[in-house]
Amino acid sequence: MIEIEDHGAVRVLKLARPPVNALNRELMTRLGAAVAAAAKDGARGLVLTGAGGRFCAGLDVQELLALDEAGLRDFLSTFFACLSSLANSPIPIAAAINGHSPAGGAVLALFCDRRVMAAGDYRIGLNEVQVGLYPGAMIHAVLARAVGGRIAAEMLPAGALIDSSAALRVGMVDELAPLAAVEAVARGWLETMLALPPKAYALTRALVRADLIALVGSVGAREIDAAAKEWRSPETVATLSALIAKLARR
Numbered sequence: 719m720i721e722i723e724d725h726g727a728v729r730v731l732k733l734a735r736p737p738v739n740a741l742n743r744e745l746m747t748r749l750g751a752a753v754a755a756a757a758k759d760g761a762r763g764l765v766l767t768g769a770g771g772r773f774c775a776g777l778d779v780q781e782l783l784a785l786d787e788a789g790l791r792d793f794l795s796t797f798f799a800c801l802s803s804l805a806n807s808p809i810p811i812a813a814a815i816n817g818h819s820p821a822g823g824a825v826l827a828l829f830c831d832r833r834v835m836a837a838g839d840y841r842i843g844l845n846e847v848q849v850g851l852y853p854g855a856m857i858h859a860v861l862a863r864a865v866g867g868r869i870a871a872e873m874l875p876a877g878a879l880i881d882s883s884a885a886l887r888v889g890m891v892d893e894l895a896p897l898a899a900v901e902a903v904a905r906g907w908l909e910t911m912l913a914l915p916p917k918a919y920a921l922t923r924a925l926v927r928a929d930l931i932a933l934v935g936s937v938g939a940r941e942i943d944a945a946a947k948e949w950r951s952p953e954t955v956a957t958l959s960a961l962i963a964k965l966a967r968r
C-alpha cells in the first residue's frame with residue numbers, strides 16, 4: 719500500500735492502493751507509520767505522491783458507508799492520527815500531486831511543507847460538502863492557513879474543486895510542473911532546503927509549523943464523536959450512496 723524509494727537523503731512515499739489510492743484505515747495507518755519511520759531510518763526529507771498516475775482520491779467512501787457510528791469514530795481517529803504524523807514530522811515533506819486531489823487527498827497535501835502539482839486539467843479542493851460530509855473546524859483552519867480566510871470562506875461551503883492553475887493563484891499549491899516532472903521538482907525543493915544550515919532551518923521550520931501541529935492536536939474525542947454522528951445522518955448516507963452508485967455505472 720506504500721511504495722518506498724530512497725534518493726540519497728530524500729525518501730519518496732507513494733500511495734499504492736489501486737485504482738485511485740483512496741484512504742481506508744489500513745492505508746492511513748501505514749502512511750502514518752511510514753512518515754514516522756522515515757527520520758529514524760536516516761531520511762532528511764520526504765516526498766509524498768501517488769502510484770499509478772494518481773495522487774489520492776480522498777477518503778474511501780465505500781468503507782465509510784459500511785461503518786456504524788463506532789466504526790466511524792475509529793476511522794476518523796485513524797485519519798487524524800495520520801495527519802498528526804505529517805504535522806509532527808521532524809523532516810520536511812513535499813507533496814508531489816500527480817493527479818486529482820479531492821477532499822482527504824487535498825488535506826494530506828495541506829499538511830505538507832510544500833505542494834508541487836501537475837500542470838493541466840487536474841483538480842484539487844475540499845469537496846466534502848458535495849458528497850454530504852461536514853468537513854469540520856480543523857480542515858477549515860488548515861485551508862484558511864494556505865489560502866486565507868476570505869477564499870476559504872468561498873471554497874469550503876461550496877465544496878469547490880479547482881484546477882491546478884487556479885490552485886496556484888489562490889495559494890493552495892506552491893508550484894506547477896509537467897506531470898512527468900512533479901516528483902523530481904518536489905525532490906529538488908527538498909534538496910535546496912537540506913542545503914541550508916540544518917539547525918537554523920529546523921528551528922525556523924518548527925516555528926512556522928507550530929500552528930499546524932496545534933490545529934491537529936486540538937482535535938479531541940468530542941469533535942470526533944460529533945463528526946461520526948453527523949456522518950451517519952440520513953442526508954450523508956443518501957448522498958454517499960448516490961455517489962457510489964454513480965461511480966459504479968462508469
